[in-house]
Amino acid sequence: MLELKHISKWYNVGGKPTFILKDINLKINDGEFVSIMGPSGSGKSTLLHIIGMLDDASEGEYNFMDQAVHTLREKQRSQLYKQHIGFVFQAYHLIDELTVYENIETPLIYQNIKSSERKAMVADILDRFQIVGKKDLFPTQLSGGQQQLVGIARALIAKPRLLLADEPTGNLNSRQGEEIMDLFKQLNKDGVTIIQVTHSEKNAGYGSHIINLLDGRVEQ
Amino acid sequence: MFKNYLKIAWRNLLKSKAYSAINILGLSVGMTVVVLIGLWIHDELTYNKCHDKYDLLGQVLITQTFNGEIGTGSAIAIPLADELRTKYGGDFDQVSLSSWNMERIVAYGDKKFTKEGMWVQPNFPDMLGLKMLAGSRSALKDPSVMILSASLAKSLFGKEDPMNKTIKINNKTVFTVGGVYEDMPHNTTLQDATFFGPWDNYFNSEPWIKNAVQNWGNHSWQLFVQMNKHADVSKVNAKIKDVPMQHLKASEGWDEHVLIHRMCDWHLYSKFKNGKIVGGRIQFVWLFGTIGFFVLLLACINFMNLGTARSEKRAKEVGIRKTIGSVRRQLIAQFLSESVLLALLSFIVAIILVQLSLPWFNKLADKDMSILWANPLFWLCCIAFTILTGLLAGSYPAFYLSSFQPIKVIKGTFKASRFSSVPRKILVVVQFTVSVMLIIGTIVVFRQIQYAKNRPVGYTREGLFQVSINTPDIYGHYDILRSDLLKTGVVANMSESSSPVTAVWSNQIGFDWEGKDPNATPLLGTIAVTHDFGKTIGWKIIRGRDFSREFGTDSLALLLNESAVKLTGIKEPVGKVIKWNGKAYTVIGIVKDMVMQSPYEPVQPTLFTLNYDWTSIITVKINPETSMSRALAMVEPVFKKYNPGSPFDYKFIDQEYARKFESEERIGKLASFFAVLAIFISCLGIFGLASFVAEQRTKEIGVRKVLGATIFNIWQLLSKDFLLLVTIAFIIATPLAYLFMHNWLKDYEYRTILSWWIFAVSCAGALLITIATVSYQAIRAALNNPVKSLRSE
């Protein structure tokens, strides 16, 4: 599905380059469920952002579904990730001004999907996540677990092949976290490739394999 | 406590520099406009106040009815002066006849200047309270003495003592300088009078004036009075109203009344209708006062808008302050001192801006104003106004901010209620309503000027200049002067007339013709011309023929313009006879209407008569191939030869014509100046607001981008609201502007129409400006890397 070759990322701090990621080589196949672990500040989020094309690597090659991402233009890249990638954040990042329904619908609007079709898709996912009753509430009126559920629903609405989750259970209690992990497992079975960042060994256990990150390098 | 407020206010100001800059700039521009307008209004309201008898002085005006129209003017007959002096002496302390302000050649040695001045009775300088630098106010009791303004004395005599020097007027009459007075300030009606000469001398100089001494029908002079302290003007007016009618025979179809026009009304209330004051320049005082108020309002709105918009950012501060025990009153005081501090800083910037822009503004407004540095009232007003502005502008954010509930803010659940943005939106709508109205107003004013400028004038202005017949030397030399001018090879033609091409100086009654309504007393413009006048200016004869040297009978012939034909109602006028003061004239032709007076009004019924004795203006047409400067150099010696006592002063006809548009162009330029500033201030406002909205929605924009929103989507999201507001503003502004401009245009007989495109263009302009302003912020926000905004959570 995707392959990183010699990916490095650095920032210039006080004139000197500070490496966040160093020479990352990574291959992730279709249908895998990968967990990235590592101490805080080790570059997990940065790696996830690069994979999700929200951020550029300073160096190296990145191939996603047979396309060389590092050579693509901004527009083609956004086209690519709009279609194939869904994002889940630790802080949910729902739009406070929109209702649950509208939050979930938004990605479809940006993909120019017809209104009737959107309605069916949103109704479908609301049903699947059992949050139909909440559809007219605003994010601030929901609990953390419910908000994350909406976040995941929004990430999945456009049927992505790859789901990226940055500490999706970080703000949740353990029972809520377990529910989310069960959901991920189910999704993975249905064929969605998942890469998640997590601090918990237990959650990492849900995945098919673990990548350990330390000071910007992959620990073998 | 207060010091603490100021310290915090100052720190906040420095902390958010962009916000402070936008705020100070906007408010100071607004204040600059207000100060400039304030100075202008002050100048208008203090007009003529330099005369210490300001409250007592007045001019006698006459209201007459002609062609069914009632007109009020200042031309009076000589015997009226004596009548008022002798029979109503109890009401008038002083009465003085005067000539018009007229041009004279004033010469000392070989220094010659064409200057304006008046011929007045000996008490006039005392009535005006002239400030004498030398000699006395009563110097004019000696009919061989004149008094001069300081500037004229300086240009004539330089450093020499002007007193008792001998000067020559129009190369004819010799006078002794008996006094020098300080130049009257720029804002006085009589500012142009650079000399005062004795009435008696003027009176005796020409037989036609002398002959008018008992003639109640010859209105060619002015009359000024100084009221008695105890006289009530309205009672006096009632008393003297019918004085002329006691001497004129009603059977002559004459209707005439007099009234006192007080000096305090001269400048601002000079428009009469049916013999009563109906306004005048006071309308502009109101107009500009209103504009100034609105511009300041716009600036204040910005101030409030930005302050409130920023309130969300400061919500946390308020919350924390409240939890550590600040009470609401203290918070209000703090926010108010912040805004007053900003207002005071803006005022300092404004004073600098005013000082820098005054020379330019003076030119635009045709004034000579300066900041009233030494006037404590000015400063008191300004400071009071500034503090008031600060309080006013700061009050809304202050009360709004201080009402935040601390727990919500601390827990992070605080969200500006949806309602809080409604007043902000209303304010933006008000701003743009004013701006759009000013844009529309400006376009209409310029359209009206252009419309009048494009009006066909009926003659050819190009290559024409005029010289006045100002000394006796030049009389009686018509043929030789003309042939010498033609001999230079640069002159195509020359003629003389009693009025310049750009004015009609004489209106007369006393006409009769077959079929005339016996009760009517038609008034016609009367212009004496020489044979070559029509060919010189290129008028068009649409029926009959021009004056011609081949017809000796033309001395008893008339040309009518089209409007005169319409007025007389004669079907086929060529060949018909019109009696003028009993003498029979034959109409030989009809001249196409020429715009000689106001380009905004219908052409006045006018007749042209052939008369070489009643001329005062020479009009010269230059060969089209010759450059004006070369031509002037060639003709100057000719004029010098036949008029040696006069400097060669000429006026270009096209420039004289252009002067008819000066006052409208001034209004147009002022209006566009204010419009530009209003738009600038409004733009600053939405620029600031857009930046806050973008900042406030950073997280949302980031999330949307991650979900696949394009830059265009984001731009749309942020601009939509503003465009909607501007559209609402436009919907409000259009009918209001239509009403205003419709009213303004009503005063012009010859006027442009308010076409729909003016409104469309204004709307498009406002929308474009909004889009440009908001887009900068929107695109900046859209280009932000979403990772950055999301990481910060």
Ligand SMILES: Nc1ncnc2c1ncn2[C@@H]1O[C@H](COP(=O)(O)OP(=O)(O)O)[C@@H](O)[C@H]1O
């Ligand atoms: N713009 C930046 N400039 C410099 N350093 C940065 C910047 N952004 C992130 N970093 C640093 O990169 C490192 C990795 O960050 P991140 O990927 O968020 O770590 P993790 O998600 O593993 O906690 C951190 O040490 C962080 O301080």
Ligand SMILES: [Mg+2]
């Ligand atoms: Mg992280």
